[in-house]
Amino acid sequence: MKNSIPSFEVIIPSFGSSFAYASYTEKNNNKSNIWHYHPEIELVYVNGGSGKRQIGSHISYYTDGDLILIGSNLPHCGFTNEQTGNKIETVIQMKPDFLGNDFLDIIEMRKIQNLIKQARVGIAFDNETKRYVGAQIEMMQSQKPFERLLSFLKILNDLAISNDTIFLNADGFSLETQVQDNDKINIIFNFVKDRFYEPITLDEVAKLVSMTVPSFCRFFKKITNKTFTSFVNEYRLVHACKLLAEKPISITEISFESGFNNFSHFNKLFKQHTGKSASQYRNELKNIIK
Numbered sequence: 120m121k122n123s124i125p126s127f128e129v130i131i132p133s134f135g136s137s138f139a140y141a142s143y144t145e146k147n148n149n150k151s152n153i154w155h156y157h158p159e160i161e162l163v164y165v166n167g168g169s170g171k172r173q174i175g176s177h178i179s180y181y182t183d184g185d186l187i188l189i190g191s192n193l194p195h196c197g198f199t200n201e202q203t204g205n206k207i208e209t210v211i212q213m214k215p216d217f218l219g220n221d222f223l224d225i226i227e228m229r230k231i232q233n234l235i236k237q238a239r240v241g242i243a244f245d246n247e248t249k250r251y252v253g254a255q256i257e258m259m260q261s262q263k264p265f266e267r268l269l270s271f272l273k274i275l276n277d278l279a280i281s282n283d284t285i286f287l288n289a290d291g292f293s294l295e296t297q298v299q300d301n302d303k304i305n306i307i308f309n310f311v312k313d314r315f316y317e318p319i320t321l322d323e324v325a326k327l328v329s330m331t332v333p334s335f336c337r338f339f340k341k342i343t344n345k346t347f348t349s350f351v352n353e354y355r356l357v358h359a360c361k362l363l364a365e366k367p368i369s370i371t372e373i374s375f376e377s378g379f380n381n382f383s384h385f386n387k388l389f390k391q392h393t394g395k396s397a398s399q400y401r402n403e404l405k406n407i408i409k
Contacts, residue, residue, distance in 0.1 A: 362377065
């Protein structure tokens with residue numbers, strides 16, 4: 120098994136700036152298989168393309184680019200790889216107190232302060248917010264440090280008042296409370312990430328973290344607000360969505376490559392998860408992904 124716990128990423132602010140700003144063309148920020156965390160809050164804009172997002176216990180597939188805000192110490196994988204098809208990926212990372220200890224307490228910053236608190240569960244932004252704010256984020260690349268800071272404050276305010284928000288983890292989800300619990304859940308997440316296409320039993324996963332099966336089931340449900348079986352199936356279904364978009368292979372092959380040994384069971388779960396059949400999902404994607 121690889122990476123028993125997520126790697127800690129050290130982030131250095133951009134020269135002359137209080138936060139880090141980096142822009143990558145196409146696939147040059149390939150971290151999709153790296154499970155990592157850092158105390159910095161992270162804002163990611165993926166311009167175009169489609170791919171998988173795994174943030175905390177949330178797993179989903181995005182199309183037509185992505186705009187995500189990730190809270191402090193919330194483990195996540197990268198969002199682009201060789202198959203994503205994005206034009207540019209821009210990543211902004213800042214410490215929670217990068218504006219100073221008291222600046223967030225002033226009345227003009229209350230909405231941004233609330234946004235940062237909400238980011239603890241991960242937030243995706245859709246529709247007009249993704250397009251409008253994404254363009255602002257890319258414009259920051261050519262700005263000087265002071266202009267960049269002002270632009271960033273405006274972006275945070277735009278996100279704070281947006282109605283296009285999708286909260287990615289259950290309310291109260293956190294891996295920060297107990298270091299021991301944090302290690303256990305990350306061992307489990309990595310095991311699923313590396314072995315989802317194989318049969319996985321509750322017994323073997325419980326043994327990984329030195330727990331009985333009943334204790335493990337209670338622990339996992341308490342931390343993630345979902346059963347372990349639901350989590351594994353969700354991971355497999357999102358991988359199936361990715362394959363439907365990226366690989367010209369049969370839906371039967373996709374179901375088996377995603378870890379489902381029973382095709383009819385896959386069809387049933389896929390429709391429950393997406394609201395449509397796998398063939399309908401693939402046909403609709405063709406109109407989005409060019």
